[in-house]
Amino acid sequence: MTSTLSKHASPQSTHGGIVLAGLTKSYGDVLAVREIDLSLAAGETVALLGPNGAGKSTTIDMILGLTRPDGGSVALFGMTPAEAVTAGIVGGMLQTGSLIPYLQVRELVTMVASLYPRALPVDHVLDLTGSTAFADQATNALSGGQTQRVRFAIALVANPDLLVLDEPTASLDVEGRREFWAAMRKVASQGATVIFATHYLEEADQFADRIVLMAQGRIVADGASTEIKSMVHRRTIRLTLPGVAQTKLSELPAVTAVERRGDSWILTSADSDTSVRGLLQSYPAAHDIEVQGAALEEAFLALTSDTNTNTNIDTAKEGLTQS
């Protein structure tokens, strides 16, 4: 396989990155992906983070050329997904799928490797994915974690410029996850562009240069891991404080939203320490103060409901224009 490396290496593969423009897909009445725009530089490791139903898998299927978009386009290093896949510069690990039976692990990986013009040596990939120990076992006699490693090996053996992984650790335990990402790091450090979908913030935070947060088919946030983490790590502060104006409370440092419940208030804060300090300085009478960390799911909901509101306003406007 290595002998064919120079002959088939694609000259286009080093130019440009990944560009999704106005990507849209619906299934019946369900808008799975709504006009996504996203640009990735070659060599970036990007996490698509979002809850189930956010549109991550649909987006990934369109990147891989498995699903035809209703609108918009995908360019992989200046090529269509079909061209890039045919050129053998894309490796993918899909969310579901089992291995074919009646072959041993090494045989299966060799079979897949033979399809790629510049595949990596099979033994190297088995080693990298931690599959060497069970390389001679039948594919239908593997544990869940072992199966996942072999699926990773199949994606990796292509020696791809773009590696796409759809929830690669979904079926793994903590130890399996740790080992998976250790292998992943080695791969990413070799210069491939990596896109992976996950609903674990920790994974996105630890392994991606950049996090793209998706909810209800839209990109609701896009930035460096640290930025997204602070967004997602919003806290709520509950307190009781009679006789104060809502606008006064919203002026407190780091407070992003204020909600009234009789004499009680619920403040949303991007930095609860700063907000509480400010609160007690200005209003020493505030009492029954509780600070709660918003779980990832809540953060998604918060971001999602923002999007919903926008949609409703848009729809209302359209309705007005039409009448």
Next chain:
Amino acid sequence: MNHSTYLRYELLRSFRNKRFMILSLAFPLVLFLLVGGTHRHDMFSGISFPLYFMAAMATLGSMAAMLSSAGTIAADRATGWMRQMRITPLTDRAYFQAKVVTAYSRAVLTMVLLGVAGVLLGVHLGISGWFTMIGLLLVGLIPFALMGIVLGHVIGNDASAPAVGGLVTLFALLGGVYGFQIATRGPMFDFIRVLPSYWLVQAGKTALHGGSWAPEGWIVMGLWTAALIPLALVTYRRDTDRV
């Protein structure tokens, strides 16, 4: 690109699948040894019964070998393997080559084993007789190879085993594998004669009598092949086309 590695592992996984081999290999072989063995010295339509029955069972087994491609294809679709293959550079040509070569290898193995069993039971056939029979069977199997692929791409995994088994039985019965024709004239006979199974069975029979297909046979087989090639391509692409 060279697809020999891909083909090698497709063959390997096919031959390791014991369940698959039962319908196309063990069943006709056992039937031949049992029935052919107990009627070793009988005659049937002018030739020795074991010779006739050997040809009939080779026809049955090789037809089953062809149609059983549907089983692997349906399973590959159900388990997501076909989707995984869609994101590799696997070409249409390599795919069809692997499927057809695998099916023919199973069929040839069946014929060889039945031939050996036949010789052991005292079957006599001249060199040209063997060549004509095997040659005609190999040509006659072309539509069945395509049918196996089409079936695999349109049928669900659960339904594939009964569908293949049922189709083999039906074709065998209509084609006259078991030595009798359901009809010898009238509309039913006309219908049977436009099926490839009739001519496949005739391939075995006529070769034993030193003949080949009537022109009608070549036309029927040619038309089935011409119709099934685009159908196989369309059903395969529907499952695997890249965007």
